[in-house]
Structure formats: structure tokens, C-alpha cells
Amino acid sequence: MKDLLSLMGKAKEMQAKFQAMQDEIATVEAVGQAGGGLVSITLSGKFDIKSLKIDPSLFREDEVEILEDLILAAHNDAKAKVEQIMQEKTKALTAGLPIPPGMKLPF
Numbered sequence: 001m002k003d004l005l006s007l008m009g010k011a012k013e014m015q016a017k018f019q020a021m022q023d024e025i026a027t028v029e030a031v032g033q034a035g036g037g038l039v040s041i042t043l044s045g046k047f048d049i050k051s052l053k054i055d056p057s058l059f060r061e062d063e064v065e066i067l068e069d070l071i072l073a074a075h076n077d078a079k080a081k082v083e084q085i086m087q088e089k090t091k092a093l094t095a096g097l098p099i100p101p102g103m104k105l106p107f
Contacts, residue, residue, distance in 0.1 A: 017093055018093065021089050021090070021093055024045075024089065025045035025046075025082075025085065025086055025089060026044065026045045026046050027044075027045060028044070028045035028082065028085050029042050029043065029044055029045070029050060030042070030043055030078045030081035030082045030085065031078060031081075032073075032074045032075060032076065032077030032078025032079065032080070032081060033074055033077060034069075034070040034071070034073035034074040034077060035055075035058075035070045035073075035074075037055075038054070038055040038057070038058055038070060039052075039053070039054050039055070039058070039067070039070040039071055039073070039074045040052075040053045040074055041053075041071070041074040041075050041077075041078045042078065043075070043078040043079060043081075043082055044082075045082055045085070045086070047079060047082060049075070052071070054067065054071075058070070
């Protein structure tokens, strides 16, 4: 019974740590760039776009498709950076826990 109470206490503690980590991640911002910095997007830890900057030299009618591709590439770059930050914070929080490889946290 004592072990069960201890396990429940640890689970509650871990839940609080995950919530704190999620709150911290929500405040994170990552900047993704494409086209050598001609397009940049800033994403929050919740993947909300905070800002979009486009170099005026890209505003030509015959280059719309290039601009669209650069925006997508910058977004994907920023998203990958946010995901990397999340992965690092989760790894630090779960260090030493017997979690199967490939299991994504938080649930």
C-alpha cells in the first residue's frame, strides 16, 4: 500500500512538472527563415504565427509561386525548431524514467 501511495505521489508530481513544461513551451518563440533570410516567420510554442516578414524585393507578380514556397519553407523551419525545443525539454524532464523509445510526451 505504501508503494502505491508513493507511486501516486510521483505521478501527481510528474503531472505538475509536465504542466509547468507546457506553460514554459507556450512562451517559447522560434524564427524560421527561407531564401537566405528574405522570408522569416516567428512561431510560438503553440505553433501560432507571431510575425511574418517578407523582403520587398519578392513582391513581383511573376514571382508569386517563389514567395509562396519561401513562406512555407520558413514556416516549416520554425516549426521544426519549436518541435526540437519541445523534445529537449521533454527529454530533460523524463530523464531516468523507463519510457519506451518513440513514445511522444506530453500525452
